[in-house]
Amino acid sequence: MNAPTFLRLSDLAPGQSGQIVSSDASPSLDHALQALGCFPGEAVEFLGAAPFGDPVRVRVGNSIIGLRRTEARHLSVEIPK
Numbered sequence: 204m205n206a207p208t209f210l211r212l213s214d215l216a217p218g219q220s221g222q223i224v225s226s227d228a229s230p231s232l233d234h235a236l237q238a239l240g241c242f243p244g245e246a247v248e249f250l251g252a253a254p255f256g257d258p259v260r261v262r263v264g265n266s267i268i269g270l271r272r273t274e275a276r277h278l279s280v281e282i283p284k
Contacts (some may be wrong), residue, residue, distance in 0.1 A: 207282065211275070212276070212279075212283055219249050219282065220246065220262075224243055228277035234279065236281060239268050240268070245254075249261055257271055
């Protein structure tokens with residue numbers, strides 16, 4: 204049996220998806236991310252990035268949001284095998 208893979212949201216490739224498992228953001232950034240729907244257990248899909256790589260577009264649940272890579276780096280995502 205393969206062990207799950209864990210990546211930072213900022214490291215996902217376009218079209219790659221998984222489930223948010225944790226956040227190591229500061230309390231204020233964590234609060235802002237949660238206001239956007241970024242909770243542990245929530246499905247997330249990396250949709251792509253702007254031409255110079257920042258910001259990134261992600262689908263969280265049923266919403267599409269934009270995040271700076273520095274913000275997305277704080278979210279750990281479990282990628283299914």
